[in-house]
Amino acid sequence: MxxxxxxxxxxxxxxxxxxxxxxxxxxxxxxxTPGLAVVLVxxxxxxxxxxxxxxxxxxxxxxxxxxxxxxxxxxxxxxxxLVETLNKDPQVHGILVQLPLPDHMDADKVINAIAxxxxxxxxxxxxxxxxxxxxxxxxxxxxxxxxxxxRDHLGSxxxxxxxxxxxxxxxxxxxxxxxxxxxxxxxIAHSRTKDLPEVVKRADIVVAAVGRxxxxxxxxxxxxxxxxxxxxxxxDAPEKGEGKTRLVGDCDYDSCAAVAGAITPVPGGVxxxxxxxxxxxxxxxxxxxxxxxxxxxxTP
Numbered sequence: 296m297x298x299x300x301x302x303x304x305x306x307x308x309x310x311x312x313x314x315x316x317x318x319x320x321x322x323x324x325x326x327x328t329p330g331l332a333v334v335l336v337x338x339x340x341x342x343x344x345x346x347x348x349x350x351x352x353x354x355x356x357x358x359x360x361x362x363x364x365x366x367x368x369x370x371x372x373x374x375x376x377l378v379e380t381l382n383k384d385p386q387v388h389g390i391l392v393q394l395p396l397p398d399h400m401d402a403d404k405v406i407n408a409i410a411x412x413x414x415x416x417x418x419x420x421x422x423x424x425x426x427x428x429x430x431x432x433x434x435x436x437x438x439x440x441x442x443x444x445x446r447d448h449l450g451s452x453x454x455x456x457x458x459x460x461x462x463x464x465x466x467x468x469x470x471x472x473x474x475x476x477x478x479x480x481x482x483i484a485h486s487r488t489k490d491l492p493e494v495v496k497r498a499d500i501v502v503a504a505v506g507r508x509x510x511x512x513x514x515x516x517x518x519x520x521x522x523x524x525x526x527x528x529x530x531d532a533p534e535k536g537e538g539k540t541r542l543v544g545d546c547d548y549d550s551c552a553a554v555a556g557a558i559t560p561v562p563g564g565v566x567x568x569x570x571x572x573x574x575x576x577x578x579x580x581x582x583x584x585x586x587x588x589x590x591x592x593x594t595p
Contacts, residue, residue: 298522298555301444307567310443310593311356314574317590318357321581329581330359331389331415331573332381336374336400337367342393349391349570356574361387371400375408382410388584389415389577412584415576417469426472433576434595438470440568441502441523442477442595448521448557449500452477458495460484460511460545461504466525470502473595491515501555503545513550522551522558525565 321327331353335346346362353360363377374392381390390413396402406414411421417435425432445452457479461467467483474481484494485505492515495501501522503511508528516522526545535541544561552558559565575593582589 298552299448299557300552301448301521301523301557301559301564303440303444303559303564304567306444306447307440307571310568310571310575311352313590313592314571314578315356317578317593321578321587322357325585325587327581327585327587328357328359328386329388329577330361330384330386331391331577332361332363332384332387334363334365334374334377334381334390334392336365336369336393337397339393339395342395346393349573352570352574353577358574358577359386367397368399369397371405374400374405378405378408382408382413387413388581389413389573391416391573413580415573415580417576418464423464423469426469429476433580434473435465435469436569436572436576437466437504437525437565438473439572439576439595441470441525441565442473443572444523444559444565444568445500445521446477452479452500455479455499456482456497457500457502458482458484458498459502459504460491460495461502461506461525463504466502466504470504474500474502476595505545507545508543509545509547511546511551513547513552513554516551516554518554519556520554522546522555523565524548524551524559524561527561527566 333346350360381387390409406418411419414422414433417433422432457474459467459471462483462485471481471483495515496517504525508530524544524546528543529540532539532541542562578590
């Protein structure tokens with residue numbers, strides 16, 4: 296048996312298409328253009344690539360893109376002032392401060408300075424609380440994208456056993472909340488979990504978000520399970536030449552694909568969904584801030 300490959304790239308393109316339609320409708324019916332502001336502090340190369348990609352896809356969807364680049368030694372107070380300015384700007388409906396921030400800045404303080412209604416990353420303590428109590432929230436993009444892929448593949452998730460490997464605030468915890476909201480039986484596993492392979496083997500749905508390359512192997516997977524691999528790890532690839540690297544997930548793809556019913560590849564799985572869901576969240580935020588009907592299919 297070989298697993299069905301869940302094509303996140305193709306699904307993300309469909310989501311971006313839906314977003315573009317909603318944006319065009321908002322412009323035509325209400326004269327409103329959803330706007331996303333991205334703030335980048337410092338010169339982190341991975342962050343720079345990511346921010347460029349976000350800006351490009353924002354414009355392609357017909358939205359307004361506002362980029363703010365600050366030097367790595369910018370005082371924290373200046374960043375907080377910028378966030379406050381964006382909070383008050385009626386043209387900005389989504390605010391994202393690219394992480395990681397330089398060491399002299401308190402990421403929690405900065406994130407919690409963002410107006411919760413504009414917090415399209417879903418990291419503000421208010422949104423975390425709303426999600427945890429099953430209320431309307433801005434939902435973190437990577438878990439939202441993972442949920443969309445699961446729903447598209449499985450339909451109803453009700454009653455299924457789900458194991459989330461990883462307990463981060465960015466993926467693990469919100470992913471568990473979303474799966475609970477779908478009436479799954481949810482276990483959050485992590486590096487201290489006893490008999491981790493046995494725990495994972497009971498799962499109909501496995502979400503691997505632990506940040507360790509190829510940790511989950513095929514003998515951990517229940518035959519026919521759906522595997523969502525959130526990991527993006529760069530490892531040496533001497534077969535490509537000296538000093539070359541390649542991207543792998545938290546799952547050993549070949550061994551897991553031989554057992555699973557469906558699996559996301561890395562790259563090309565959850566990654567493209569993250570930016571697509573960021574655009575979706577910006578449109579949702581714009582609708583809520585302007586008292587308009589929320590776009591269907593773009594929220595949990």
